[in-house]
Amino acid sequence: MMDPVLEIKGLDVDYGVGDEAVRAVRDVHLTLRRGEVLGLAGESGSGKSTLAYGLTRLLAPPGVIRGGEVIYHPADGEPYDVLRLTDKQLRDFRWAETSIVFQGAMNSLNPVHKVVTQLVDVIKAHEPGTTRAGRVARARDLLKLVGISADRLEAYPHQLSGGMRQRVMIAMALALEPRIVIMDEPTTALDVVMQRQILGQLVELRERLGFSVLFITHDLSLLVEFSDRIAIMYGGRIVEQAPAADLYRDALHPYSHGLLNSFPALRGPRRELAGIPGSPPDTRGMPSGCAFHPRCPKAFEPCPDRVPLLGTPGDPAREVACWLHPVATS
Amino acid sequence: GGSSTAAQGNPDAVLNVGKPDGPQAENNNPFLETSALSNMGYRWMIYEPLVMLNRVKPQEPGKPWLATKWDWSDNYKKLVLTVRDGVKFSDGQAMTAEDVAYTFQLLRDNKALNVDAVPYKDITPAGNQVTLGFDTSQFVNQVKILQTLVVPKHVWQGIKDPALDLVKNPIGTGPYTLKSATPQTMIVTRRDGGYWQEAPKVKEIRYTSYTDNNAQVNALVNGASEWSFVFIPNYKAVYTSKDPQHYKLWFPAQLAIHGLWFNTEKAPWNDPKLRQAINKVINRDDIFNQGEAGYFYPKNDQVTGIPTPAGDPFIAPQYKGQSVQLDVPGAKSLLTGAGYQFTGDKLSDPSGKPVTIKLTVPSGWSDYVTDLEIIKDNLAQIGITATVEKMNQDAWMKSVDTGDFEGLMHWTNDGATPYDMYRDVMDGNRYKPTGQGGINGNYGRYKNDEATKALETYANAEDDAARTAAMATLQRIMIEQQPMIPTSAANSGGEYSTKNWVGWPDDANPYAPAQPTLRNALDIVLHLRPAV
Amino acid sequence: MRYLLQRLVFYVFTAWAAVTINFFIPRMIPGDPVQSLIAKNQGMISADAIQSLYVLFGLDKNESLISQYFDYWGQLFRGDLGISFTFFPTPVSDLLTDSLPWTIILVGITTVIGFAIGTGLGVVAGWKRGSWVDGLLPVTTFLSSIPYFWLGLIALTLLAGPGSFFPSSGGYDPGTVPGWDPAFIGSAIQHSLLPALTILISSMGSWILGMRNMMVTVASEDYVTVAHAKGLPERRVMVGYAARNALLPSVSGFALALGFIVGGTLLVEIVFSYPGVGYQLFQAVGSQDYPLMQGIFLIITLSVLAANLLADVAYLALDPRTRKEG
Amino acid sequence: MADSAVTTEQSPSDPVAVGSEGDLPVVLEAAGLTKHFPVRRRGRARRSIQAVDDVNLTLRRGRVTALVGESGSGKSTVARLLAGLHARTGGDIRLHGDTVNVKHGKAFRAYARRVQMIFQDPFASLNPVHTVRYHLTRALKIHGRAGDDLEQALHELLSRVQLTPPERYVDKFPHELSGGQRQRVAIARALGADPEALLADEPVSMLDVSIRLGVLNLLRELKERMHLAILYITHDIASARYFADETMVMYAGRMVEGGDSETITQRPAHPYTRLLIDSAPDPDHLLPPTQEGHFHVKVPDPAVDDGHFHVKVPRAEAGGEPPSLIDPPSGCRFHPRCPVAMERCETELPPRFDVGDAPGHWAACWLYDGAAR
Amino acid sequence: MAVPAADVKVAQALPLEAVARRRRFRFLTGGKTVTGVAVIAFFLVIAVIGDWIAPYDPSARSSDLLEGPSARHWFGTTHLGQDIFSQVVVGTRSVMLVGLAAGIVATILAVIVGVTSGYLGGTPGEGLSALSNVFLVIPALPLIIIIGSAVPTGGDILVAVIIGFTSWAWGARVLRAQTLSLRGREYVEAARATGESTWRIIFFEILPNLTAVIASSFVGTVIFAVMSEITLAFVGVSGLSNWNWGTILFWAQSQQALAQGAWWWFVPAGLAIAVLGTALSLLNFGIDEFVSPRLRGSGKARVKGADGRTHRMRVGFTPVLGREEKP
Ligand SMILES: Nc1ncnc2c1ncn2[C@@H]1O[C@H](COP(=O)(O)OP(=O)(O)OP(=O)(O)O)[C@@H](O)[C@H]1O
Ligand SMILES: Nc1ncnc2c1ncn2[C@@H]1O[C@H](COP(=O)(O)OP(=O)(O)OP(=O)(O)O)[C@@H](O)[C@H]1O
Numbered sequence A: 001m002m003d004p005v006l007e008i009k010g011l012d013v014d015y016g017v018g019d020e021a022v023r024a025v026r027d028v029h030l031t032l033r034r035g036e037v038l039g040l041a042g043e044s045g046s047g048k049s050t051l052a053y054g055l056t057r058l059l060a061p062p063g064v065i066r067g068g069e070v071i072y073h074p075a076d077g078e079p080y081d082v083l084r085l086t087d088k089q090l091r092d093f094r095w096a097e098t099s100i101v102f103q104g105a106m107n108s109l110n111p112v113h114k115v116v117t118q119l120v121d122v123i124k125a126h127e128p129g130t131t132r133a134g135r136v137a138r139a140r141d142l143l144k145l146v147g148i149s150a151d152r153l154e155a156y157p158h159q160l161s162g163g164m165r166q167r168v169m170i171a172m173a174l175a176l177e178p179r180i181v182i183m184d185e186p187t188t189a190l191d192v193v194m195q196r197q198i199l200g201q202l203v204e205l206r207e208r209l210g211f212s213v214l215f216i217t218h219d220l221s222l223l224v225e226f227s228d229r230i231a232i233m234y235g236g237r238i239v240e241q242a243p244a245a246d247l248y249r250d251a252l253h254p255y256s257h258g259l260l261n262s263f264p265a266l267r268g269p270r271r272e273l274a275g276i277p278g279s280p281p282d283t284r285g286m287p288s289g290c291a292f293h294p295r296c297p298k299a300f301e302p303c304p305d306r307v308p309l310l311g312t313p314g315d316p317a318r319e320v321a322c323w324l325h326p327v328a329t330s
Numbered sequence B: 001g002g003s004s005t006a007a008q009g010n011p012d013a014v015l016n017v018g019k020p021d022g023p024q025a026e027n028n029n030p031f032l033e034t035s036a037l038s039n040m041g042y043r044w045m046i047y048e049p050l051v052m053l054n055r056v057k058p059q060e061p062g063k064p065w066l067a068t069k070w071d072w073s074d075n076y077k078k079l080v081l082t083v084r085d086g087v088k089f090s091d092g093q094a095m096t097a098e099d100v101a102y103t104f105q106l107l108r109d110n111k112a113l114n115v116d117a118v119p120y121k122d123i124t125p126a127g128n129q130v131t132l133g134f135d136t137s138q139f140v141n142q143v144k145i146l147q148t149l150v151v152p153k154h155v156w157q158g159i160k161d162p163a164l165d166l167v168k169n170p171i172g173t174g175p176y177t178l179k180s181a182t183p184q185t186m187i188v189t190r191r192d193g194g195y196w197q198e199a200p201k202v203k204e205i206r207y208t209s210y211t212d213n214n215a216q217v218n219a220l221v222n223g224a225s226e227w228s229f230v231f232i233p234n235y236k237a238v239y240t241s242k243d244p245q246h247y248k249l250w251f252p253a254q255l256a257i258h259g260l261w262f263n264t265e266k267a268p269w270n271d272p273k274l275r276q277a278i279n280k281v282i283n284r285d286d287i288f289n290q291g292e293a294g295y296f297y298p299k300n301d302q303v304t305g306i307p308t309p310a311g312d313p314f315i316a317p318q319y320k321g322q323s324v325q326l327d328v329p330g331a332k333s334l335l336t337g338a339g340y341q342f343t344g345d346k347l348s349d350p351s352g353k354p355v356t357i358k359l360t361v362p363s364g365w366s367d368y369v370t371d372l373e374i375i376k377d378n379l380a381q382i383g384i385t386a387t388v389e390k391m392n393q394d395a396w397m398k399s400v401d402t403g404d405f406e407g408l409m410h411w412t413n414d415g416a417t418p419y420d421m422y423r424d425v426m427d428g429n430r431y432k433p434t435g436q437g438g439i440n441g442n443y444g445r446y447k448n449d450e451a452t453k454a455l456e457t458y459a460n461a462e463d464d465a466a467r468t469a470a471m472a473t474l475q476r477i478m479i480e481q482q483p484m485i486p487t488s489a490a491n492s493g494g495e496y497s498t499k500n501w502v503g504w505p506d507d508a509n510p511y512a513p514a515q516p517t518l519r520n521a522l523d524i525v526l527h528l529r530p531a532v
Numbered sequence C: 001m002r003y004l005l006q007r008l009v010f011y012v013f014t015a016w017a018a019v020t021i022n023f024f025i026p027r028m029i030p031g032d033p034v035q036s037l038i039a040k041n042q043g044m045i046s047a048d049a050i051q052s053l054y055v056l057f058g059l060d061k062n063e064s065l066i067s068q069y070f071d072y073w074g075q076l077f078r079g080d081l082g083i084s085f086t087f088f089p090t091p092v093s094d095l096l097t098d099s100l101p102w103t104i105i106l107v108g109i110t111t112v113i114g115f116a117i118g119t120g121l122g123v124v125a126g127w128k129r130g131s132w133v134d135g136l137l138p139v140t141t142f143l144s145s146i147p148y149f150w151l152g153l154i155a156l157t158l159l160a161g162p163g164s165f166f167p168s169s170g171g172y173d174p175g176t177v178p179g180w181d182p183a184f185i186g187s188a189i190q191h192s193l194l195p196a197l198t199i200l201i202s203s204m205g206s207w208i209l210g211m212r213n214m215m216v217t218v219a220s221e222d223y224v225t226v227a228h229a230k231g232l233p234e235r236r237v238m239v240g241y242a243a244r245n246a247l248l249p250s251v252s253g254f255a256l257a258l259g260f261i262v263g264g265t266l267l268v269e270i271v272f273s274y275p276g277v278g279y280q281l282f283q284a285v286g287s288q289d290y291p292l293m294q295g296i297f298l299i300i301t302l303s304v305l306a307a308n309l310l311a312d313v314a315y316l317a318l319d320p321r322t323r324k325e326g
Numbered sequence D: 001m002a003d004s005a006v007t008t009e010q011s012p013s014d015p016v017a018v019g020s021e022g023d024l025p026v027v028l029e030a031a032g033l034t035k036h037f038p039v040r041r042r043g044r045a046r047r048s049i050q051a052v053d054d055v056n057l058t059l060r061r062g063r064v065t066a067l068v069g070e071s072g073s074g075k076s077t078v079a080r081l082l083a084g085l086h087a088r089t090g091g092d093i094r095l096h097g098d099t100v101n102v103k104h105g106k107a108f109r110a111y112a113r114r115v116q117m118i119f120q121d122p123f124a125s126l127n128p129v130h131t132v133r134y135h136l137t138r139a140l141k142i143h144g145r146a147g148d149d150l151e152q153a154l155h156e157l158l159s160r161v162q163l164t165p166p167e168r169y170v171d172k173f174p175h176e177l178s179g180g181q182r183q184r185v186a187i188a189r190a191l192g193a194d195p196e197a198l199l200a201d202e203p204v205s206m207l208d209v210s211i212r213l214g215v216l217n218l219l220r221e222l223k224e225r226m227h228l229a230i231l232y233i234t235h236d237i238a239s240a241r242y243f244a245d246e247t248m249v250m251y252a253g254r255m256v257e258g259g260d261s262e263t264i265t266q267r268p269a270h271p272y273t274r275l276l277i278d279s280a281p282d283p284d285h286l287l288p289p290t291q292e293g294h295f296h297v298k299v300p301d302p303a304v305d306d307g308h309f310h311v312k313v314p315r316a317e318a319g320g321e322p323p324s325l326i327d328p329p330s331g332c333r334f335h336p337r338c339p340v341a342m343e344r345c346e347t348e349l350p351p352r353f354d355v356g357d358a359p360g361h362w363a364a365c366w367l368y369d370g371a372a373r
Numbered sequence E: 001m002a003v004p005a006a007d008v009k010v011a012q013a014l015p016l017e018a019v020a021r022r023r024r025f026r027f028l029t030g031g032k033t034v035t036g037v038a039v040i041a042f043f044l045v046i047a048v049i050g051d052w053i054a055p056y057d058p059s060a061r062s063s064d065l066l067e068g069p070s071a072r073h074w075f076g077t078t079h080l081g082q083d084i085f086s087q088v089v090v091g092t093r094s095v096m097l098v099g100l101a102a103g104i105v106a107t108i109l110a111v112i113v114g115v116t117s118g119y120l121g122g123t124p125g126e127g128l129s130a131l132s133n134v135f136l137v138i139p140a141l142p143l144i145i146i147i148g149s150a151v152p153t154g155g156d157i158l159v160a161v162i163i164g165f166t167s168w169a170w171g172a173r174v175l176r177a178q179t180l181s182l183r184g185r186e187y188v189e190a191a192r193a194t195g196e197s198t199w200r201i202i203f204f205e206i207l208p209n210l211t212a213v214i215a216s217s218f219v220g221t222v223i224f225a226v227m228s229e230i231t232l233a234f235v236g237v238s239g240l241s242n243w244n245w246g247t248i249l250f251w252a253q254s255q256q257a258l259a260q261g262a263w264w265w266f267v268p269a270g271l272a273i274a275v276l277g278t279a280l281s282l283l284n285f286g287i288d289e290f291v292s293p294r295l296r297g298s299g300k301a302r303v304k305g306a307d308g309r310t311h312r313m314r315v316g317f318t319p320v321l322g323r324e325e326k327p
């Protein structure tokens, strides 16, 4: 098994405090290993983005981190908890170790600065020793890396197409050669042709640079194709986690199963799709026990009362939180 | 007396004059009332009149100034002026009869400049004399003619349109020349020499224009202004108490009045009895003390309406010393005698209609508003319901012009005799029916042939006896008919400080009205001595 | 370019319409300048002068309003603003050259300073919500709700007076003569302090508030989060990312404020006896001085339009998105 | 490499056989539909975005026609044109054979009653200040279907879109509903007019995967029960296969391919369609993403044994940028990105050619020129 | 670490609608807005009952000339012995009336011009937009002074109408911009596709969504109108014949109250204006927050952690509860 680069332990994230608080992420345990693409899927509102921003403390108010640890394993040196870093340390940690590609590229780029300014900005902040010429040269190389001609350096974001903007963001994410790249639905706004172009490039770059990717989407079919491992979230918790192919072939959690059953396939036999009955839970009034139980076709007696814990059901490569699959350890 | 530091405090011998007139434009045309020169008053430091007349004592003959002698003849149809010798304009050229004649010609030929509408006809200079000929008697205009200022012909000849010229460099015979003029401050300095009489002690006069009364009063209080003409409410608290030794004010009456006017064409205000009754209940003391702050427009309770003491010589013997007495019961009985009735404490006219009156006033004119509030209370005593309605000034002016009002406070013209004032009140020749605008006096639409006749007689009479008789008639009509109700006299005064300069006019030495914009201002400046 | 051309056409139209309205509206006032002049002098000018004044002002000729209107345009094209009645026969343009600099310098500088300080405080207040700067908001709201003439008068009473450093009125010391000498400039500055302070205090609140709210809004934009994620120094994020974008809406407000400099300060000028345009306009209205009114309106209109044009250009410079290109 | 097996399995619920399409009555028809949006930008020449050019489209009773294509290819514009929300630049829209030319007033209302549109975004297409009741009542009232018992009609409508029990939903505001529920309300509103044709503009793209399916199933059921003619716009080609009887492909404002859904998705003819299908994420394909993709092009070349040859193109490069619609490429609009472009593609606009592998399958591509003759 | 079931029950106990409604009116819960509403309500009550509760006739003269505050005259008297407290109380009505009436007039005009020009687009839309721009360019206060003097003795309502007629342009511009963005919204298109008529779309689809903007422009105009009325009265040009705070200040100023040391004449009315203005601004805050969910959502700036420590909510640095922010 590969070494972990990031371990999330018992992370709890809320929106707001007190009675009004929305518990968006609850007790999440997740490990990202070196060089892998870890897919994070789940319905809209299941807490995927919250998890991603929470672990780098980027949530906008009223988000607060209620507890948990995010242990980062640097290339050399002792592992440390990202949540305990001072502001200064956190600033240095950000982007140099973990970069993020956000959902909407149009909104991620500052509309009033040129592409080059925004690329150079980040290099300058983390490597103050470099010269401006050197930084611009780096920026040029980065753009080439993602297949954009260097003359677009002087362009403003609005002069680029959606796909180009997204690629600029990817280039920026790679600027400091971080060890982790978090991508929050980087392609949902793009059409499939563009999506494939960008993901193809990304996977290729990963091969070359060896970073790990936390890839967030609710498009399971995309994940199955692109990621090594997939974690499924529901109601703020990870409910299943397995290698991509295994999950696709044999999902253990009824929710994962339902998700996989909601995609019409482009090839192969046309089959009737069942989907998942019911509607996603209201975050303010999460069902008791297993949050999925009201929609679960296989729900039985313990489900409404007790929260199933994430654990290994036998196959050591997988984890699931479901009373149908009793776990060895908790 | 002044303190010993005064002279040190004012080593440059500067006199600071202030006026609350707002920023001025650089405009020194002496014939225009719109110029900074006229507004601020430095006109009289630069230009001088033919004769210096004292408005406080209109009967005094006047001091010879640029004219040494003036002789009226042919029942005031002819005037011979003798021009003073040795007078030099500030550019060094001598003033001659030519200049005087030229000035009169300017007035005659430019209707726009002839503010007093004097019908000049023949103007003939001869030697050091100028002879003016008129078609009609100029008895009532004599003051206006004699006060004419003199401009240099050699300068004004070159001016294309005298009414449109800003006269950037004013040249006159006066003791001062213009040093600088900015919108806020205008400075005149004493001529190096060549003034025809003893030069004034004041070396430099600074005229500052403040934007409003408050700023002006402030300046007076903190000594930035030493002479001004501004309304100060509660002057004792605000002004004189700040330096009782030096801060003075003096506001003598002149021959013009303020009072309550009615549209005498509108019932029931066409009834002289009603007007007389009202005259009996108006509390002039309150108006003087509260509306006019106890000094501003002097109280006027002479039965004839003629302000005293300025008008004393004109008051007919039978009215001398008689003043209006507050007499509510008298007013009531006068009214009931005339057919009016009281129901409860409300008055109704003989036809049974309740008597009410709407008093209008421009909303920003605080003294008139206060006066009317007082009058409103007074009228309530005889059962008349009055309402004070504040409107904007332009609309009010228009309502005055067309007679579209019931009652209001207004002023009259001012003159050397009460003629001007009476003429404004009751000249039938100026009558225009209610609704017709363009009126020029007689705002009350008062029509009385006897009065009109008396006014004509006064203006054109061949001898003084006829004039005196006409004046008595006018006074009688005023009392019997009460076409308007005088409440205050107009004034011509000012505030001044004796800290640096002494020699100001006052009750003891009323040689001139203490107002910095009148002709007499020059006379005052010539009287000033540094306080020792 | 095309965009600017379009704006230009718009401006020309607006200017025309505004000038036309400015021409007709003053003439709705009843009465005329002569009566106003007489009323102003309450008996000091005798009623006999009426006729001469009509002649003087050229009001004795009965011209139709329409032909006056066309004459007015003719005049304007010759660069002639006419002759003022109140200060007859001073040309309106002379009056404006006297008064405009005062207003522009006093109000212009205070507007700029007010905007700068207010915006700066707003940036900090919005960025550090909950800090002490944020706590200033209720105070500034209260201050900006005070009518500023009132504030000015109170300030005058409390701060100015005999012996005080603050002069109580005027634009400069009566003893000095306007010019570029230190004595005059010093006294002009000294005289402008109190009015400037009043304007600053009462105008800053709205800038702070507007900027703060924009900052709060912008701070939650994705690109600001990205900037944080990039580990940029806080100042850089606050200034280069958040404030830079939050500023954009304020720019048009600022431009508009610049445009209203000329017209909006009437009361300050009255209270402090400051020799500016605001008071002049007030006087012109009071005495029905149409040419002066029109002249000042024209200046106001033009300066508002110019400020708008400036805002357009500034927008073009500040916001690359408005630079439409193929 | 061999082709993946193609199993054309007719869905049991599909009532209409592919071959029988000509028999079903045409409800709405567009011929030569063209829409140019004028752009006011620099330059003297009046330019325009050629959003839709010469589009032919037929909607039949009881059938779903899918319209797929990349973002900005003009799909929504077609729907809006059909709904009468845009004035068309050229071409003809016929409702039951009669040319439609109304913009507002009564006539437009009458048209709207028969042709209704469902908008892309369920979060934006319902007015946040009005309740479900208001939205539906208006739809019923405008088209005079309120009748005596409004409440009854309302409930019926809600039940029809499976928002049951209706009482629970009528008085809710849009923000109190989930995305799927909102989309159902939007559908109910469209149904309130009792239309014959339903134009569904990406009705599910904003919805979550699991909800998405529910809405599609609902639409299909409605089609079957009420014999609606449905235009289903999407760029998710897999859902077109799942849901639509017939699929049309649009590229840069033009139709490039059409035919029954199964044929289009399994045996795409036009290079663009192929690109589209190849790009769609597909867990079953399980090709390592970096490996070169390939295009199957059927050419009349007897030398090639299995009737088609393979063009190998690295996937990432197959993309290229979408064309400008202000200045669209000459000839075939796809030619700058086409891996198999020929010389004539650059100059001549390809007309529709029958592909020949299934009835009604056509493509506007010069590759099939010979196949037709 | 599981969420205790009891927690969940509590959360569920709240009916959904109630929560939603509560959120709708959340803007009322902010201390600022409540203060604003309360103060305005207070002034409104005074405006209605002022004439009855005023201890004296505000114009009535008495012999207590220019006296400072006392038990008999809470705010002292004028130079005519009028009771200033009564003037302030009675004057409230005119201020509120003019403010509200002008606000209503201006808002109606702004809505009509702004919304129609935004919705119609094309030549009529551009025309209306140009009209509002012209009105924006013309300086309002002088215009009000001029028009005010064209009408001889306007009552409060007339002054309000004039202020309203000259101050709608800004609101119209804001509304136009909003409408332009609303016009493209899908629900408007959807309404059109449903077959709604134009006027119905304007009034029932677009207008309700502008409520907050309209309300805030209304409040803005009320502030402007109150200030204008007071300014007009203060410079003495208005045709207002009855008492308002501006006329009190006018009298104080023309009698040079401050120079006379009669601060009581000057201070109460000025403070009343400032308090009313502040209250209106506070109300505007509330509306602003109501309009912009972002201002609303970012409600509290500080949170209290379980450990009792407070953490400041900061963009970019999510607080970690139970942990010190800085070691
Ligand atoms: N500012 C906020 N205040 C309150 N609740 C919030 C806030 N932001 C998010 N939430 C809630 O937190 C939960 C998780 O949101 P999150 O954005 O992480 O979901 P997601 O899985 O990323 O969904 P999507 O796929 O739509 O992006 C959601 O139920 C959402 O309603
Ligand atoms: N009202 C309009 N004015 C100008 N251009 C428009 C307008 N509406 C659409 N367009 C342009 O027409 C083209 C086609 O747009 P359309 O919305 O029909 O695409 P689409 O296929 O629906 O895309 P998507 O999948 O993103 O919804 C685009 O280039 C778009 O910019």
Ligand SMILES: [Mg+2]
Residues within 6 Å of the ligand: A048, A049, A050, A184, A185
């Ligand atoms: Mg998300």
Ligand SMILES: [Mg+2]
Residues within 6 Å of the ligand: D075, D076, D077, D120, D201, D202
């Ligand atoms: Mg679309």
Ligand code: NI
Residues within 6 Å of the ligand: D001, D002, D003, D004, D294, D296, D310
């Ligand atoms: Ni093959």
